[in-house]
Amino acid sequence: MTIVAPTVARGIIIRRRAIEHLAEQQDWDAKAVKQMQRLKRKYGPAPLLLPIPFRPQLLLLDPADVSTVLQSSPEPFAAATAEKHAALSHVEPKNVLVSSASRRAELRSAHEQALATAERLHPYSAHFKAVVDAEFLQLLRDIGSNRSAELDWPAFSQAWFRAVRRLVLGERARNDIKLTETLNDLRERANWAFAAPVDRGKLALFHQQVSHYLSDPEKHSLVSRFPKGGEFAPESQVAQWLFAFDAAGIAVMRTLAMLACHVSYWAKAVEEAMSRDLDRPFTRSCLLEVLRLWPTTPVILRQLTEDIKSGGRVIRRGTGVIIFAPFFHRDPEFLYANRMEPSIWGENDALPAAGLVPFSAGPAICPAHNLVPTVASLAVGAFLSAADVVLLQPSLTVDNLPGSLDHFAIRLRLAARRKE
Numbered sequence: 054m055t056i057v058a059p060t061v062a063r064g065i066i067i068r069r070r071a072i073e074h075l076a077e078q079q080d081w082d083a084k085a086v087k088q089m090q091r092l093k094r095k096y097g098p099a100p101l102l103l104p105i106p107f108r109p110q111l112l113l114l115d116p117a118d119v120s121t122v123l124q125s126s127p128e129p130f131a132a133a134t135a136e137k138h139a140a141l142s143h144v145e146p147k148n149v150l151v152s153s154a155s156r157r158a159e160l161r162s163a164h165e166q167a168l169a170t171a172e173r174l175h176p177y178s179a180h181f182k183a184v185v186d187a188e189f190l191q192l193l194r195d196i197g198s199n200r201s202a203e204l205d206w207p208a209f210s211q212a213w214f215r216a217v218r219r220l221v222l223g224e225r226a227r228n229d230i231k232l233t234e235t236l237n238d239l240r241e242r243a244n245w246a247f248a249a250p251v252d253r254g255k256l257a258l259f260h261q262q263v264s265h266y267l268s269d270p271e272k273h274s275l276v277s278r279f280p281k282g283g284e285f286a287p288e289s290q291v292a293q294w295l296f297a298f299d300a301a302g303i304a305v306m307r308t309l310a311m312l313a314c315h316v317s318y319w320a321k322a323v324e325e326a327m328s329r330d331l332d333r334p335f336t337r338s339c340l341l342e343v344l345r346l347w348p349t350t351p352v353i354l355r356q357l358t359e360d361i362k363s364g365g366r367v368i369r370r371g372t373g374v375i376i377f378a379p380f381f382h383r384d385p386e387f388l389y390a391n392r393m394e395p396s397i398w399g400e401n402d403a404l405p406a407a408g409l410v411p412f413s414a415g416p417a418i419c420p421a422h423n424l425v426p427t428v429a430s431l432a433v434g435a436f437l438s439a440a441d442v443v444l445l446q447p448s449l450t451v452d453n454l455p456g457s458l459d460h461f462a463i464r465l466r467l468a469a470r471r472k473e
């Protein structure tokens with residue numbers, strides 16, 4: 054279990070700082086990819102059945118199977134697996150991720166409406182820009198007043214979560230740090246999945262804290278776009294949004310780090326940041342590259358709802374399916390496997406036939422697959438439009454990027470750019 058165990062140890066629902074550091078030091082991700090390459094050489098590209106007692110798992114080794122499985126969700130490949138139930142029962146027991154096929158249809162449309170899944174630019178994009186500009190320009194001013202002028206994860210994430218609370222819940226939520234703390238406590242428990250009992254008191258507290266924003270939604274908040282009426286347990290849906298924005302923040306920080314050490318990409322991204330256009334195709338592709346190189350959802354899981362035939366054998370209903378994204382994203386057959394090549398994305402945010410699925414693909418694709426690149430490219434642009442960025446730590450070799458990049462350890466120097 055060189056493959057899945059490190060992902061679990063780092064924290065599936067919230068990242069553990071010490072383990073993330075260890076993963077980078079020990080190169081866990083690159084080792085896991087190599088292990089899977091060995092398995093593929095030994096057993097061939099057909100799905101490999103891992104006979105784990107009580108929980109057999111099918112490990113996918115061929116991108117064609119990734120595409121088929123993701124297209125065939127939720128049946129026969131259900132997104133709601135036993136592992137997700139165990140983890141998410143702590144934080145969002147009624148979330149779409151763990152719902153039955155019939156309930157999923159109802160909940161999924163609530164997410165798609167609010168997050169404008171099908172639209173490249175969310176109708177609130179101008180508002181998103183105003184919010185990220187305000188938060189990050191303030192952060193830049195604060196940093197500029199320090200002698201070191203350094204940006205690290207603690208400073209970035211505080212500003213990021215202020216912006217996230219404003220985008221999701223409205224202006225009133227800007228300083229509601231308690232809400233984020235309650236959610237983080239629940240997420241820490243969720244990391245233990247089956248091994249910890251649900252903290253019902255804390256879950257009720259979170260619901261109470263969030264219901265305050267749901268009952269009287271503010272104009273331009275994402276929650277204001279939920280369908281009116283209907284029983285869709287909005288607290289459970291919003292919990293997912295708030296915690297998934299953590300991953301988006303990690304990707305923004307990594308994108309800044311990558312742009313700082315790629316001069317030609319930097320110039321193109323600055324050009325976009327200076328324009329008035331809300332659509333920033335190049336910066337979006339840079340973000341997608343960061344998510345290809347270091348996927349924030351490294352494991353996509355499915356569970357069989359019926360017996361199927363695969364390679365002449367019958368795979369039983371209830372068997373789990375594992376898509377380990379780094380194996381596909383870093384396929385050594387790709388010339389660009391370990392370097393940044395934004396051009397591969399074109400207009401797309403998923404290339405399932407090649408196994409490149411940072412937001413997944415098919416009917417259960419992340420419903421924020423357009424929203425995240427929009428918000429993230431605007432956030433990157435807020436920095437780039439005002440400052441030059443130097444990567445202080447870690448030191449990276451751009452044509453052979455490492456398998457792991459610990460976002461907690463990234464340090465950037467920001468220098469406000471003089472107006473010409």
Ligand code: HEM
Pocket residue numbers: 132149150161164168293294295297298300301302304344349350353354410411412413414416417418419420421424425
């Ligand atoms: C870097 C940021 C993000 C990445 C890489 C990401 C990626 C993913 C992936 C891979 C899945 C699993 C899909 C599957 O099982 O096939 C997922 C599910 C989901 N994501 Fe995201 N996500 C991100 C941020 C967000 C944000 C900010 C939101 C909400 C505002 C969001 C909402 C959801 C929801 C509701 C689901 C469940 C969808 C379903 O089961 O139908 N995600 N995401």
